[in-house]
Amino acid sequence: MIISSKIIKYLIHFILIFIGFIWIFPFIWMILGSFKSNTDFIVSGNPIPEEFNWDNYTRAWVDANFSGYFVNTVIMTVATVAIVVLLCALTGYALGRVDFPGKKVILGIVVGIMFIPKGYTIIPLYELVDQLGLTNSLFGIILAESSGAHTLFVLLFTSYFATLPKEMEEAAIMDGCGFVRTFFSVMLPLAKPIIATTVIMQFIWTWSSFLVPTVLTISKPELRTLAVGMQNFVGQHSTDWAGMAAGATISLLPVLIVFILMQRYFIEGVAGAVKQ
Amino acid sequence: MADKKGNLSKTNRNRQLWAYIFILPQAIVFLVLSLYPIIMSYVYSFYSWDGASPLTNFIGFENYVELFQTPRFWGALVTTIIYMAGTTALGVGASLILAIILNANNMKGKAFYRTIYFIPVVATTAIIGVIMKNIFGIDGSVNQMLQTIGLADQPISWLNSSSLAMLLLILVGTWKNLGINMIYWLSGLQSIPTDLYESAQLDGAGFWKTLFHITLPLLKPILIVILLLSVVSGMNAFDLVKTFTNGNPYHTTETLDLYVFNYAFGGGLTGSTTRMGYASAAGVMLGMFTLLISGIFGLISMYTQRKLKKEAN
Numbered sequence: 380m381i382i383s384s385k386i387i388k389y390l391i392h393f394i395l396i397f398i399g400f401i402w403i404f405p406f407i408w409m410i411l412g413s414f415k416s417n418t419d420f421i422v423s424g425n426p427i428p429e430e431f432n433w434d435n436y437t438r439a440w441v442d443a444n445f446s447g448y449f450v451n452t453v454i455m456t457v458a459t460v461a462i463v464v465l466l467c468a469l470t471g472y473a474l475g476r477v478d479f480p481g482k483k484v485i486l487g488i489v490v491g492i493m494f495i496p497k498g499y500t501i502i503p504l505y506e507l508v509d510q511l512g513l514t515n516s517l518f519g520i521i522l523a524e525s526s527g528a529h530t531l532f533v534l535l536f537t538s539y540f541a542t543l544p545k546e547m548e549e550a551a552i553m554d555g556c557g558f559v560r561t562f563f564s565v566m567l568p569l570a571k572p573i574i575a576t577t578v579i580m581q582f583i584w585t586w587s588s589f590l591v592p593t594v595l596t597i598s599k600p601e602l603r604t605l606a607v608g609m610q611n612f613v614g615q616h617s618t619d620w621a622g623m624a625a626g627a628t629i630s631l632l633p634v635l636i637v638f639i640l641m642q643r644y645f646i647e648g649v650a651g652a653v654k655q
Numbered sequence: 656m657a658d659k660k661g662n663l664s665k666t667n668r669n670r671q672l673w674a675y676i677f678i679l680p681q682a683i684v685f686l687v688l689s690l691y692p693i694i695m696s697y698v699y700s701f702y703s704w705d706g707a708s709p710l711t712n713f714i715g716f717e718n719y720v721e722l723f724q725t726p727r728f729w730g731a732l733v734t735t736i737i738y739m740a741g742t743t744a745l746g747v748g749a750s751l752i753l754a755i756i757l758n759a760n761n762m763k764g765k766a767f768y769r770t771i772y773f774i775p776v777v778a779t780t781a782i783i784g785v786i787m788k789n790i791f792g793i794d795g796s797v798n799q800m801l802q803t804i805g806l807a808d809q810p811i812s813w814l815n816s817s818s819l820a821m822l823l824l825i826l827v828g829t830w831k832n833l834g835i836n837m838i839y840w841l842s843g844l845q846s847i848p849t850d851l852y853e854s855a856q857l858d859g860a861g862f863w864k865t866l867f868h869i870t871l872p873l874l875k876p877i878l879i880v881i882l883l884l885s886v887v888s889g890m891n892a893f894d895l896v897k898t899f900t901n902g903n904p905y906h907t908t909e910t911l912d913l914y915v916f917n918y919a920f921g922g923g924l925t926g927s928t929t930r931m932g933y934a935s936a937a938g939v940m941l942g943m944f945t946l947l948i949s950g951i952f953g954l955i956s957m958y959t960q961r962k963l964k965k966e967a968n
Contacts, residue, residue, distance in 0.1 A: 391756060392764070399771040402830070405786050406774065408796060421794055470681040473674035480671075485678060488685070494949050495689060496891045496912070499942035502919050502935050503695035504688065506706070526688030533681075558673040587779035589894040590912075594920055606781040609898070620789055627782045638777040642770060649835065650842030 406631070413624035420621040435625035439612075443622060445629050447601060448608040452586060452630075454517055455604060459524040459585045464577050467529050468570065471536020472562055476548070486537075493530040505594050515599055523591045527584075532577045535648070539573045540566060576648025579641045586634050605630035696942070699935035706919070706931035718936035727906050728937060731914040732944065734821070738896075738910060739889030739948075741825035742832065747881055750833050754840030755870070769841075773834035780831060784898025787827050788814070817907035820900050824908055828895055832888065836881055843877030844870070875963060879956035886952060890945045911941040 408426050413435050415428040423429070439445045473479075474486060504523050505514075513519030543566065551561040567574075592604045605626070612623035638645060700719070703712040722728050753772065757765050775783070790796050791813040801807040813819050847870065855865045893912035896902065902909030902917070909917070919934035 388761075391762075395756070395768055399768060402771055403774055405783070405790060406778070408790065409786050426796065466681045466684060469677040473677035477670050477674035479674045492685065492689060494887055494946060495693065496887075496941055496945050499696060499938045499945075500689060500692035501915070502699060502706075502931055502938060503692035505920075506695070506931075507688070507692065522688065526684055529681075558670060562677075583777050587777075587781070587894075589779070589781040589897070590916075593897075594916075597920060606779050606894075609782060609785050623785060623789075627786060630782055631778055634777050634779065635774065638774070639770065642773070646769065646773065646838055649838045650845075 406635075409624050409627050409631075412621060413628045415621050415624075417619065417621045420624070435621045436629070438619070438622045439626040439629060443608065443611040443626060444601070445605065445608060445626055448603050448605045449629065451517060451602060452604040452606075455520055455524065455592070456582055456585045458517075458521045460578055460581045462521070462525040463529055463532065463581045464574060466525070467532040467577060468536050468567060468574070469562075470533050471573075472540050472566065474533070475537040475540030476543075476566075489530055489533050501590060501594055504591075508595060514595060515602075517602060520592055520595050520602070520604075523595060524585055524588060531649075532573075532581070535573050535576065536570065539570055543569060572644065573648075575641070575644045579637065579645045580648060582637060583634055583645075693942070696935050696938050699932050700939050702932040704930075704932040706929050714932075718933045719940075721933065722936050722940065727909070728914065728940075730906060731909045731911045731937075732940075734908060735890060735892065735910045735912075735941075735944075737821065738825060738828065738892050739886055742828040742889045743882065743885040745825065745829040746833055746836050747878075747885055749829070750836035750881075751840050751874075753833070754837045754844060755866070757837070758841055758844040769834075769837070772837060775831045776834040778831075780894035781898045783827065783831060784895045787823070787899050791823060814900060815904050817904055820904065820908050824892075824896065824900055827899065828889075828892065831895065832885070836885065839877060839881045839884075840874070843874050846877075847873050875959060879952070879959065883949060883952050883956070886948055887945065890941070890948065911937065911944070915941060 411426050411428060412420055414431040414433070415423070416430075416432065416434075419429050470489070474482060474489075504526070508514055508519040508523060511519070513522065547565060547569075548561055551565045556564065587606060588604070589606045592602075592607045596602045596604075596607060609623060609626055609630075612619040612626060699710070701713055701715060702710055703714045703717070704710055756762065757768055792798075793810050793812055795813075797813070798807065798810040802810065811819070813823055851869050851873075852865060855869055860868070891912055892910045893916065896908060896910050896913050897916070900908040902913050915934050915938045917934075918930045918937065920929065
């Protein structure tokens, strides 16, 4: 479709830029606020700080333990992403390239998992992790995080592997590769675009995850992740808003950077997953 | 390879065996971390249980009876449905308009706009809740701005009024997820063959005619997907509600997810006793409502697709 008329076009751009500014204003406000002093933050309506200082970052990083939370978040995210990519690639390969009895049932379950709310399973999940003795380790959080709905990823891998030509596999078999080696050395490397999509999407989801880390760190505050650690700025009588803005910036920047660098894969991946 | 039939079926059986082995890890994760917890939610919901002592006090349906007699539970259900319906209606509609604009062939700066409008999607919801809590606080930027430009004489207590708090929750929730719906719509728009538009142009159809006769009808299948995803995410509002309004004022913005959390783990945060059995019953109800509502959408989608197929024939 084509939008004609120059005036309408300019008008549309004007509106899009105006709304776009409002759209990202909370982030601009937060980053600017992270350089303000606490009084400046509360009293002044001007989003631009009177003077720029890094005190809030020191306070967030050291006093509020964001250095520790940062490490926790990185470990949890990297491990979860690795597990999810491997599980989904294996499942997708089996579903996409092999005809076996029960395939439809498994596909049905994969789609059905999407509709299981976390609020439904969080209590037994907490109990399970507790019984396994894992509430005091990041491993428990990683396990619980890896259990989410991976419907989109499995379907992406399934349809991608299904479209690869049969000849590739046959050639690999001729060269003496078994099923497993064909997968790891021939087929999996071909699925790089899907792997990239899964890595980015799961990275962003896990990095931002809140319910599971909140629940599993109730008795172990030092295992908190960045998203959960924001509570540290809320005191009994007052909230350290400027420190919180610095903490929020520390938590959000890695995700924003990953997104902006990889957005082409990310956006195409989301779109591709829906088209299936 | 195919000259010996026996050999082929042997390779086939071998492949099938490997397929099962490949699915096994995912299946174990599903059984242990999804299916088992679901079953246990039902089991816990029949006990009076604080989560710490042994699971011995079986009370049958008492948790459910209490749940049904508790206005706060019904309030949480209504809040969840209002939030789900509000974010779905606003989000699905607004993102469609945005996607149509950003899909126009001669539109400049598409990539730039897509990035801008997508940023809230990747940002951590829990942190957005905290930021919004400050922006809409009594001394927050919104009040200061309204007073500076003279639109308000006194600061508005956004988060102390249930209707305003609920409205803000829906608006912020919509803002957060609009970008993802926009991408879904764009993928649908891009799957429409361009020659349809070309022939419409040759026939002299204008923008609106093309929109209502070609674009929108062809978007129906993707509409169902977007609606379903939006409904499921709306039914599971936790991160934003917990950090933005925390259910206040007086539980009027408490969603079912938050209700479950407050009874199951809220005690752990405040030091009072937890009620895991009762919370499990609420969790089971949440699961059932989500299934019921997505089931209704599923049926509607099946019906629409059948109708579409009939029209195509």
